[in-house]
Amino acid sequence: VQRTLALIKPDAVNRAAEIEKVITEEGFTIVERRQVTLSQADAETFYAEHKGKPFFETLIEYMTSGDVIAFILSGDDAVARWRQVLGPTKVSVARQEAPSSLRARFGDPGNDSKNGTHGSDSLTSAQREIKFFFPDLTLE
Numbered sequence: 001v002q003r004t005l006a007l008i009k010p011d012a013v014n015r016a017a018e019i020e021k022v023i024t025e026e027g028f029t030i031v032e033r034r035q036v037t038l039s040q041a042d043a044e045t046f047y048a049e050h051k052g053k054p055f056f057e058t059l060i061e062y063m064t065s066g067d068v069i070a071f072i073l074s075g076d077d078a079v080a081r082w083r084q085v086l087g088p089t090k091v092s093v094a095r096q097e098a099p100s101s102l103r104a105r106f107g108d109p110g111n112d113s114k115n116g117t118h119g120s121d122s123l124t125s126a127q128r129e130i131k132f133f134f135p136d137l138t139l140e
């Protein structure tokens with residue numbers, strides 16, 4: 001069993017109930033859930049690996065435009081399986097290649113930032129991102 005960090009991004013928070021239904025239906029357990037507003041500094045830290053990329057400013061503006069909801073999900077092969085549920089990064093691609101994926105259903109196809117949801121891309125990222133959103137939590 002693994003744990004991963006899932007995020008509902010600002011544009012999809014108003015559809016959190018539907019997304020949480022998918023989380024449960026896909027067999028994940030919600031270990032923790034937290035709704036927060038990211039500061040500019042928070043968002044820059046979370047996405048530090050993208051600093052310097054052409055879309056970085058847009059991404060930070062988007063991620064600080066409203067609340068996000070962070071989840072710790074647990075389940076078998078949770079990291080890869082949650083990425084599968086998300087679908088491709090670009091919503092336009094997701095709609096073509098994985099129409100039932102979360103990004104296809106809840107993202108904005110006209111905007112490469114506003115894909116609605118996030119998931120850790122590796123076990124190492126999952127550990128870092130869980131610590132980022134849930135710093136007070138001690139997980140074995």
Ligand code: ATP
Pocket residue numbers: 055058059088089111112113114115118119120121
């Ligand atoms: P990762 O777990 O590696 O963050 P990801 O599928 O979210 O995976 P990344 O390529 O890492 O995708 O990009 C991080 C986020 O930045 C995306 O989820 C999206 O919101 C935004 N983004 C990515 N590419 C672009 C782009 N070309 N233009 C605007 N925003 C982008």
